[in-house]
Amino acid sequence: MGYGLGIFERQRFLRLLHGQLRNKEKIHLKKRVMTIIDGQDSMLVKCADGSSYTGHIVVGTDGIHSRVRTEMQCLAPPDLVLKDKTSITAEYVSFFGTSKAIPGLKEGEGHTVFDLDHSSLLFVGSGHIPQWFFVTKLDKKYYGDEIPRFTREDMEKKALEYEDFQFCEGVTMSQLMSTTTQLSYVALEEANHEVWTHRRIVCLGDSIHKMTPNYGQGGNQAIEGAAVLTNCLRKMLDTGNGDVSLEKIEKTLLKYQRLRGKRAESFVKMSGIITRDEALATLKHTLRFLYFPLPSSEWMAGKSRTWLSKRSTLTGADFQTKMYSTAPVLDHLPIPPRLTAYKSWRTKPMKPEAAKPPRAQWVIPFL
Numbered sequence: 001m002g003y004g005l006g007i008f009e010r011q012r013f014l015r016l017l018h019g020q021l022r023n024k025e026k027i028h029l030k031k032r033v034m035t036i037i038d039g040q041d042s043m044l045v046k047c048a049d050g051s052s053y054t055g056h057i058v059v060g061t062d063g064i065h066s067r068v069r070t071e072m073q074c075l076a077p078p079d080l081v082l083k084d085k086t087s088i089t090a091e092y093v094s095f096f097g098t099s100k101a102i103p104g105l106k107e108g109e110g111h112t113v114f115d116l117d118h119s120s121l122l123f124v125g126s127g128h129i130p131q132w133f134f135v136t137k138l139d140k141k142y143y144g145d146e147i148p149r150f151t152r153e154d155m156e157k158k159a160l161e162y163e164d165f166q167f168c169e170g171v172t173m174s175q176l177m178s179t180t181t182q183l184s185y186v187a188l189e190e191a192n193h194e195v196w197t198h199r200r201i202v203c204l205g206d207s208i209h210k211m212t213p214n215y216g217q218g219g220n221q222a223i224e225g226a227a228v229l230t231n232c233l234r235k236m237l238d239t240g241n242g243d244v245s246l247e248k249i250e251k252t253l254l255k256y257q258r259l260r261g262k263r264a265e266s267f268v269k270m271s272g273i274i275t276r277d278e279a280l281a282t283l284k285h286t287l288r289f290l291y292f293p294l295p296s297s298e299w300m301a302g303k304s305r306t307w308l309s310k311r312s313t314l315t316g317a318d319f320q321t322k323m324y325s326t327a328p329v330l331d332h333l334p335i336p337p338r339l340t341a342y343k344s345w346r347t348k349p350m351k352p353e354a355a356k357p358p359r360a361q362w363v364i365p366f367l
């Protein structure tokens, strides 16, 4: 598609996005949303520092522990959100680290290791900086509020348990841990909420569909959600003669969920399968991983052999291409020539039903 593969630090990415904003004064930092009050014609958001803001809609992009989602659930009929209130689970935990350059590791290299109940991924970014993940199984599956938050001691204890684990030949956990410049150790929550919007509140990203990171799609899905919501809101404003009535807003926000729901759900499911396949979670996962690997694993491993040759001629690269070329685009902007120059990129808008990632339907029966 005309773009190379790049590994990006989140802070750098946010700085680049922020640099592009024309109206930076609209961004208010260090605001913690505490409560949302539903007025007749607007919403009032109250923050921890005592400030408050009103608007026609509230968009919750506040991650897995979303306050906006919680407030929305309080305002919605209890029956409607009963299932969502307990739908967040966690079965795996991950180290996510950046360490100092290690002699011998070359820029652009990627290494994966798959083993019983754990898997690892190490990328060598620019400046030979290794970025690494180590995913391991928790002692049990946790639900909702019982999902643990880990301390530094928990992390160090786990790292010690795997100190000799090799991410690639000669690069051990203890070596990476002793030279980290950034490190976190977090439970990998999974969730696919049914109710994304109520009245003038809408959620997007991790707040509403949270996936494990092995597939590297959580952030992409959040960005896709932002694009679809933007399209829906623009259409509402363009066609409504300034009508921002509750009825019009509710219709628009439900349309956003309808356009996004299936695709987001597929990614949550597929990410969960990949995490379990790579950690050889059960015999079923192990067999699939050994004999019918999902293309992402092949792609990660740098292979290009035909995936499931009897069923399709989709290679790992084809799969990734299809996955991205079925993504939504901002309707009001032209598609970059870099993309349209490639045959793989569509030039016509896609029907929402067709925007599911490829082959997800085939994968799901194996759950």
Ligand SMILES: Cc1cc2nc3c(=O)[nH]c(=O)nc-3n(C[C@H](O)[C@H](O)[C@H](O)COP(=O)(O)OP(=O)(O)OC[C@H]3O[C@@H](n4cnc5c(N)ncnc54)[C@H](O)[C@@H]3O)c2cc1C
Binding pocket: 031, 032, 033, 034, 061, 062, 063, 064, 065, 066, 067, 068, 094, 095, 096, 133, 186, 204, 205, 206, 207, 213, 216, 217, 218, 219, 220, 221, 222
């Ligand atoms: C280890 C790891 C690796 C990953 N790798 C990839 C990858 O390679 N590619 C990819 O696409 N995705 C990846 N992801 C997933 C990606 O990071 C998330 O899906 C993405 O950040 C979700 O974006 P979000 O805006 O929905 O939520 P977040 O990024 O969690 O942002 C939520 C924001 O809301 C703020 N907030 C929270 N509560 C409040 C409140 N009450 N008031 C105001 N603000 C609040 C938080 O401070 C935060 O800034 C990875 C995730 C993990 C854990």
